[in-house]
Amino acid sequence: MSTNQSSRLLALATDYDGTLAHNGNVNENTLAGLERLKQAGYRLILVTGRELNELISIFPQITMFDLAVMENGAVLFHPHTGAIESLVEPPSSDFVKRLLDSGIPVQVGKAIVATWEPHENVVLQIIKEMGLELQVIFNKGAVMILPSGINKAAGLLAALKQLGLEPQQVAGIGDAENDHAFLEICGYSAAVSNALPAIKDKVHLVTQADHGEGVVELIGHLLATPETTAP
CATH class of the missing domain: 3.40.50.1000 (HAD superfamily/HAD-like)
Structure with a gap:
């Protein structure tokens, strides 16, 4: 066509x-x-x-x-x-510290914070407790945390x-x-x-x-x- x-x-x-x-x-x-x-x-x-x-x-x-x-x-x-x-803005150092203090292994980029399944439930709980406008995106076992949108x-x-x-x-x-x-x-x-x-x-x-x-x-x-x- x-x-x-x-x-x-x-x-x-x-x-x-x-x-x-x-x-x-x-x-x-x-x-x-x-x-x-x-x-x-x-x-x-x-x-x-x-x-x-x-x-x-x-x-x-x-x-x-x-x-x-x-x-x-x-x-x-x-x-x-x-x-x-x-x-976007870089990830919050307080958020990264909270993840590390919870025993979650993370990789921090200029904007992304990444970890692996099965840590997504703890990540979501921390996001909720801190009142952050963040989203979790999955990629075949990888868990990526990014600003909404x-x-x-x-x-x-x-x-x-x-x-x-x-x-x-x-x-x-x-x-x-x-x-x-x-x-x-x-x-x-x-x-x-x-x-x-x-x-x-x-x-x-x-x-x-x-x-x-x-x-x-x-x-x-x-x-x-x-x-x-x-x-």
């Missing part, structure tokens, strides 16, 4: 862990697929729950992306300039504004609970074959391949049908 320029797909937004990467690593074939898409004129946007320093240490190829949405939507990273833009969709919208793109011009691909928000706003959405059933049920395309090979499959689809929003 032919579409006008405003709705033609012009960018790929992809999750990292469980989608682009398998066990934290991105294979050469996946990198080559991303490069093909980039050479075809598509913008590349990474959308991940990871913190920047952690990701750069295992994925220096982040520089091939035009923008990276980090910490589940709370931080923007400009790979070509190294600029970091926090979209911050998710991958909010981060992607901020990134798209800077790139001069609209959500309907983006193809998105993911695998887990926290990907649902950004996939829902994309003009075209896909899930890799290893994605959770709840994600597969909500997208236009479920790839036959898993992880990075699934992303390559989507890339092939986009390159074969560049004028469509719903191949």
Whole structure:
């Protein structure tokens, strides 16, 4: 189906862990697929729950992306300039201390506080007791605490504004609970074959391949049908 320029797909937004990467690593074939898409004129946007320093240490190829949405939507990273833009205030030191005093292992980013299941019940209780406006987001066993209203969709919208793109011009691909928000706003959405059933049920395309090979499959689809929003 032919579409006008405003709705033609012009960018790929992809999750990292469980989608682009398998066990934290991105294979050469996946990198080559991303490069093909980039050479075809598509913008590349990474959308991940990871913190920047952690990701750069295992994925220096982040520089091939035009923008990276980090910490589940709370931080923007400009790979070509190294600029970091926090979209929210940093986490409260009192809140972090309360979690640690309760014996909860945490990882603290510029905006995100992360832990693991089954600590979510204690986290929610502490949020309630302290009267904080925070939300808990799940990601296949990971528990992410962020300000209300911050998710991958909010981060992607901020990134798209800077790139001069609209959500309907983006193809998105993911695998887990926290990907649902950004996939829902994309003009075209896909899930890799290893994605959770709840994600597969909500997208236009479920790839036959898993992880990075699934992303390559989507890339092939986009390159074969560049004028469509719903191949």
